[in-house]
């Protein structure tokens with residue numbers, strides 16, 4: 001079956017396809033692309049913008065907001081250049097560059113890409129009505145029934161969680177969408193939550209001149225990372241002028257003429273934080289509340305539990321797959337796209353080509369998302385950046401590994417000294433003592449994001465330390481920290 005020829009400029013009149021993908025975020029787009037590579041006809045259904053959260057409200061606009069501050073800080077750390085930096089960021093220019101990344105929240109170029117890839121687009125909100133069938137409701141209320149001959153891939157993403165705090169929902173707070181698409185920079189912003197969104201947005205708005213208060217329930221920022229990462233980011237946010245309040249609960253929220261009032265409680269004392277805007281950054285949940293899961297025997301609101309071929313567990317017939325945030329596995333674009341490549345390749349092989357070799361594909365084949373379990377990379381674009389892959393020391397111990405942990409002061413590496421005066425940071429590897437391989441690595445420091453992929457390769461490749469010894473880092477780069485870490489490990 002060849003890909004549809006009846007669709008033009010994102011519109012299609014067909015209602016039956018070999019494969020239907022629900023959600024055209026970065027993850028759904030990738031699944032659709034790969035699924036069509038053996039000639040299956042593929043449609044994606046999208047309720048909002050083709051490109052999803054990452055393109056318009058998450059990764060790209062937030063990184064565009066963060067980059068100018070990082071550049072300014074880098075220049076300020078190098079005498080000769082530093083003297084030339086006499087001002088602060090220009091918020092209007094920062095927002096204008098952000099807008100260029102979101103194409104003014106217009107998805108035409110992504111629709112063109114779908115067209116070019118031969119993927120049909122159905123605009124509207126999809127709900128499963130039974131095995132391989134979906135109803136799609138458009139904005140004008142009309143309903144079209146779509147049928148998949150072989151497979152449905154759900155890629156509906158995630159939605160923010162608003163905790164049940166007295167008055168919070170009624171206060172109409174910002175979520176990450178409102179923060180990343182901000183048009184008028186507020187004078188003051190209170191942020192609830194010390195995870196990835198909380199610290200990135202605290203950094204971005206502090207850069208833009210907003211007075212930021214970060215209210216965090218836990219005793220550390222970035223609790224999923226190594227403790228030294230959260231400590232370094234808290235210190236640096238305070239240096240940026242952010243009021244970081246750890247071990248602090250928000251007990252109620254009220255809106256008054258002078259802004260939003262957060263009543264907080266910490267160690268028995270109660271205080272009130274007043275801010276022009278409140279951003280709730282307390283996590284996200286899979287978007288499965290209203291996609292018709294009940295029609296196929298699943299529970300609305302639950303994550304879609306998948307196996308490593310991305311097949312949804314608990315559904316008969318082997319036709320329902322899920323990828324991206326909706327699975328509850330990992331909530332990053334790159335890992336979701338990896339899952340999408342796996343799901344797309346599995347679907348393309350099983351239904352469009354030869355399934356031979358795919359059905360009994362082993363771990364680490366391109367048909368199994370093996371890396372999701374213990375080799376997931378992530379960069380938090382705070383300042384300092386936090387780049388990590390695999391297991392933290394604690395997570396490795398919890399998983400039963402006998403580990404050795406080696407750390408090195410990044411600032412002591414020649415390449416770091418050249419990069420910036422006063423460069424501070426930490427690199428750490430967690431080594432499985434039995435196998436002599438790295439199971440986790442964390443880098444904290446200015447612009448360490450690009451150090452991460454070497455660590456990801458070492459973790460995924462299970463490269464023994466005595467072989468890694470022969471991977472010689474160039475001089476004088478920050479990557480020379482790899483040599484120092486291996487020396488610390490006794491080589």
Ligand SMILES: Cc1cc2nc3c(=O)[nH]c(=O)nc-3n(C[C@H](O)[C@H](O)[C@H](O)COP(=O)(O)OP(=O)(O)OC[C@H]3O[C@@H](n4cnc5c(N)ncnc54)[C@H](O)[C@@H]3O)c2cc1C
Nearest residue numbers: 023025027047052053058059126156157324325331332333
């Ligand atoms: C502020 C912020 C910053 C982030 N920064 C990064 C980063 O720097 N790097 C990184 O890797 N990750 C980042 N993430 C995470 C990343 O955005 C997500 O992991 C990624 O967007 C998930 O992609 P997805 O395709 O699964 O979901 P989404 O991008 O949410 O796409 C899902 C799509 O499905 C559509 N949809 C939902 N339900 C239906 C339905 N019933 N019918 C039709 N369409 C439907 C939605 O409209 C949406 O377009 C960030 C997240 C946030 C909130």
Ligand SMILES: NC(=O)c1ccc[n+]([C@@H]2O[C@H](COP(=O)([O-])OP(=O)(O)OC[C@H]3O[C@@H](n4cnc5c(N)ncnc54)[C@H](O)[C@@H]3O)[C@@H](O)[C@H]2O)c1
Nearest residue numbers: 163193194195196197198217281282283284331379380381
């Ligand atoms: N650079 C990146 O890769 C990037 C950037 C932003 C977001 N993301 C992804 O988006 C997802 C959502 O990010 P996030 O920061 O919202 O979630 P998160 O899980 O990283 O952090 C949530 C924070 O909210 C706190 N919290 C949870 N419930 C609370 C409550 N009831 N009261 C007070 N605090 C509460 C948690 O303790 C934590 O500090 C993450 O999974 C992340 O991976 C990725």
